[in-house]
Amino acid sequence: MGSPINNRAFFPCQEPPVAMSTWQATVRAAASFVVLMSGENSAKPTQLREGCSSWHYYVTMPMPASTFTIAVGSWTEVKPETCSLRDLAAKRTLSPPEADFRCVGVCGHVAYPCRFQNPSATTQEVIPHRAFAPVSLTGACQETLLQLLSPCLSAAHSVLGTHPFSRLDVLIVPANFPSLGMASPHLVFLSQSALTGGRHLCGTRLCHEIAHAWFGLAIGARDWTEEWLSEGFATHLEDVFWAKAQQLAPHEAQEQQELRASLRWRRLQDELRNSPEQLQVLRPNKEKTGHVSDSGSSVIKHGLNPEKVFMQVHYLKGYFLLRFLAKRLGDDTYFSFLRKFVHTFHGQLILSQDFLQMLLENIPEEKRSCGSWAMCFPLRRG
Ligand SMILES: [Zn+2]
Numbered sequence: 001m002g003s004p005i006n007n008r009a010f011f012p013c014q015e016p017p018v019a020m021s022t023w024q025a026t027v028r029a030a031a032s033f034v035v036l037m038s039g040e041n042s043a044k045p046t047q048l049r050e051g052c053s054s055w056h057y058y059v060t061m062p063m064p065a066s067t068f069t070i071a072v073g074s075w076t077e078v079k080p081e082t083c084s085l086r087d088l089a090a091k092r093t094l095s096p097p098e099a100d101f102r103c104v105g106v107c108g109h110v111a112y113p114c115r116f117q118n119p120s121a122t123t124q125e126v127i128p129h130r131a132f133a134p135v136s137l138t139g140a141c142q143e144t145l146l147q148l149l150s151p152c153l154s155a156a157h158s159v160l161g162t163h164p165f166s167r168l169d170v171l172i173v174p175a176n177f178p179s180l181g182m183a184s185p186h187l188v189f190l191s192q193s194a195l196t197g198g199r200h201l202c203g204t205r206l207c208h209e210i211a212h213a214w215f216g217l218a219i220g221a222r223d224w225t226e227e228w229l230s231e232g233f234a235t236h237l238e239d240v241f242w243a244k245a246q247q248l249a250p251h252e253a254q255e256q257q258e259l260r261a262s263l264r265w266r267r268l269q270d271e272l273r274n275s276p277e278q279l280q281v282l283r284p285n286k287e288k289t290g291h292v293s294d295s296g297s298s299v300i301k302h303g304l305n306p307e308k309v310f311m312q313v314h315y316l317k318g319y320f321l322l323r324f325l326a327k328r329l330g331d332d333t334y335f336s337f338l339r340k341f342v343h344t345f346h347g348q349l350i351l352s353q354d355f356l357q358m359l360l361e362n363i364p365e366e367k368r369s370c371g372s373w374a375m376c377f378p379l380r381r382g
Contacts, residue, residue, distance in 0.1 A: 001069050001182060001184065001189075002065065002066060002067075002068045002069060002070075003066040003067070006065070006066065007065045007066065007068055010068065010070070011023075011065075013065035014065065015065075016292060017064040017066065017220055017221065017222060017223075017224065017349050018064075018222065018292075018349060019064070019065070020062040020063055020064055020110075020349075021062055021063075021065065022058070022059050022060055022061065022062050022063075022112075023038075023058070023059055023068060024039075024056070024057065024058035024059070025037060025039075025056070025057055025058075025070075026054055026055070026056045027054070027055045027056075027057075027070070027072070028048065028052060028053070028054050029052075029053060029055070029072055030051060030052065030053075031045070031047065031051050031052060031053045032074060033053075033072055033073060033074060034071075034072070034073060034074070034075045034076075034077075034132055035053075035055035035057075035070070035071075035072050036070070036071045036072075036132060036169050036171055036187055037055070037057040037069070037070045037071070037186075037187065038057070038059060038063075038067065038068050038069050038070070038184045038185040038186050038187050039057025039058055039059055039186055040058065040059050040060065040061070040165065040166050040167065040185075040186060041056075041057060041058060041167075042128065042130060042167055042169075043055045043056055043057050059185060059186075060112050060113050061112045061113075061114075061185075061347065062109075062110060062112065062347075063185055063217070063220070064220055064349070066224075067184055067185055067217055067220070068184070068185075069182075069184035069185075069187050069189075071171055071173075071187070071189070074134070075132040075133055075134055075135075075171065075172075076132065076133065076134070076135050076138065077130055077131065077132055078131045078132065078133050078137075078138050078141040078142060078145070078146060079146075080142065080146055081142045107346065107347060108344060108345065108347070108348055109346065109347025109348050110347070112347070114346075114347065115162050115163065115164060115165075115166065116162050116164075116343060116346055121162060121163070121166070122161065122162045124157070124162075124163060125153070125154045125157045125158070126150050126153045126154050126157070127153060127163045127165065127166060127167050127168055128166075128167045128168075129149050129153065129167065129168040129169070129170065130168075130169050130170070131145055131146060131149065131169075131170045131171075131172075132169060132170070132171045132172065133145075133171070133172035133195075134172065137172055137192065137195065137196075140195055140196055141172065141195065144195060144198075144199055144202045145170065145172070145190070145195060145202060145206070147199075148199070148202060148203050148206055148245065149168075149170065149206070151245040151246075152203060152206050152207050152210055152241060152242070152245045153168070153210060154245070155207070155240075155241040155242070155243075155244035155245040156207070156210045156211065156213075156214075156237075156241050158244055159237065159240055159241060159244065159335060159338075160214050160237075160335075160338065160339060160342055161339050161342065161343070162342075163213060164213050164214060164217065164218035164342075164346055165185055165186050165213050165217070165218070166186075167186055168186060168187070168188060168210075168213075169186060169187050169188070170187075170188045170190055170206075171187065171188070171189050171190070172190055172191075172192055172195055173189045173190065173191055173192065174191075174192055175191060175192045175193045177189060177191045177192075178309075179191065180193060180194045180201075180205045181194060181205045181206075181208060181209045182209070183209040183210075183212035183213065183216060183217065183234075184217070185217055188206075188209040188210075190202075190205060190206065190209065191205075194206075203242050203245060203246070204238050204239075204242050205238075207237070207238040207239075207241035207242045207245065208234050208235065208237075208238035209234075210241065211233065211234040211237035211238055211241060212230060212234050214233075214237075214342055214346070215229065215230055215233035215234055215237070216229075216230030216231075216233075216234060218342070218346040218347060219342065219345045219346055219347075219348065219349075219350055220348075220349045220350075221349065221350065221351070222290050222349035222350060222351050223285060223289050223290045223291075223300075223351060224300050224303075225283060225284050225285045225289060225300055225301050225302075226282075226283060226289060226351060226352055227314040228282050228313075228314040228315075228317065228318030228321075228352075229318075229350065229352065229355070230314075231314045231315040231318055232314060232315065232317070232318015232319050232321060232322055233318065233322060234315075235264075235315045235316070235318065235319040236318070236319045236322040236323055236326070239256070239257045239260055240335075242256075243256060243257065261320075261323065264316055264319060264320075265320075267312060267316060268312070268313075268316040268317070268320070271311065271312055271313065271316070275307070275311060276307070278302075279302060279305070279307060279308060279311050279313070280311075280313050281313070282313065282314060282317055282318065283352065284301040284302060285301055289351060289352070290351050325359070329363060333363065337358075337359060337362050337363065340358075340362065341355065341358055341359075344358065
């Protein structure tokens with residue numbers, strides 16, 4: 001992942017998220033190695049000479065350099081064991097959209113071939129995907145991950161609509177990876193701990209990473225102290241996607257979501273009791289959020305604080321805020337607003353205000369009574 005080192009070890013780039021760019025790379029590696037990268041094409045190796053292969057990846061959608069990720073290792077592509085699974089996957093994965101749709105003047109972002117304006121992309125429930133893992137985990141991947149990918153991708157599409165990215169690689173990373181998962185454009189790292197932790201853990205984590213395609217990647221934070229825009233949404237959406245992927249009846253989904261909310265509430269209370277108050281704040285830059293210095297640099301408060309990594313505040317307070325809004329507005333109103341929000345802001349970087357403002361504009365009756373719930377809005381307290 002380039003983000004912890006601002007990608008400067010990989011290629012010359014600009015630090016602030018607003019300096020978005022496209023990229024492409026040709027990577028040479030020993031033929032026994034697999035090269036995966038944030039790229040919209042499912043690259044296959046080309047043999048250069050005996051024992052040496054070349055992989056080419058590219059993106060056409062400009063994104064912050066911090067979202068770029070590359071992985072090189074000794075893995076194998078895991079394929080379904082039985083024909084029926086493969087048939088099912090083939091049936092549900094429509095052929096990739098062919099036409100080059102440039103939504104000049106239609107979307108709010110700079111011009112690139114945008115899936116939101118491409119009719120064959122908007123109806124694609126399941127995007128093409130591959131899974132990679134060490135050979136020793138092939139069986140575990142076939143038993144859990146491969147069974148979950150299509151239902152989870154399809155669930156995400158049923159909630160949010162168009163998949164912002166045309167394809168997805170999922171790579172199983174070692175259990176010592178610093179988190180259970182990590183999403184980058186076209187590439188998700190899933191920890192071995194999640195893979196072997198049972199269907200439920202694997203499914204919820206996969207749903208969380210899939211949600212980042214919309215929140216965190218297609219819509220990024222203009223100021224990374226507003227990490228909740230990525231993690232709060234993904235945490236809230238993982239429950240919603242997972243309930244749909246399991247095809248739970250409404251009362252079962254609610255029961256499962258209440259249980260998870262209760263566990264998260266305990267976790268948040270523990271954190272509030274046992275962490276420095278200055279780290280419990282969602283927007284540490286407060287009114288300076290989104291400010292860029294004259295030289296163009298932006299500072300991420302607590303960015304170098306080692307304790308910050310262990311904090312769940314952006315996940316949990318963000319999650320409880322969104323859960324509150326969904327309950328307050330009703331699922332139908334909230335999720336139809338969310339689809340509208342994604343349609344408006346994909347391909348762009350936002351601040352909390354963009355979300356709040358559009359929400360207030362679109363929910364007139366809420367706007368009238370906003371005083372009552374703005375009091376509960378964690379953003380007000382930071
Ligand atoms: Zn667009």
